[in-house]
Amino acid sequence: MSDIDRLFREYFTPLVRYLERQVGDRDSAEELVQETFVRAMRHEMRINERAWLFTTATNLLRDYARRDQRQRRHHEHIQHEEFERERDSIRSAMETPADPSPTQQALYSLGERDRSALLLCEEGFSYDEIARMIGLSPQSVGTTLSRARKRVLQNYESLTRATQIAGGTNVES
8 A cells, every 4th residue: 555545544534524624515625635635645745744734734725715715705896796787777777757657756756765675676676685785674675665665656646636637637536
């Protein structure tokens, strides 16, 4: 049996256990251990092979953590850019049209936060997503939506009554 086979049999399980506790993922731990043994085959180990293997594994773990952190920051940056584009798209869609219908007028008479919450809900976003997008706590999204719906309905009814009165139509019919 070669030295590397002996080292693998003796230290594979303890190294995986050590790294798995560090990264919280067995697959990643096993990949790091495999890279540790690849390096062991390339380098001559000095006096304490156990210490050399664990030191090498720890160094690989640090590299893994740095790389993971960079990837996480990159992913967060991309998500932030997508959020900004979505928010800008929603804002431009919320601009009042030149000749709005009573429904649109009722909607645009709401405050920006209430209107945004209502439109985001209609687009299928969850309460948590809506809260994050418009800066509310998830618990207050339901109240905000309820208030926005009531106001839109009240404003719509007021606008249609005013339109009917201005047009000479009997409001009671």
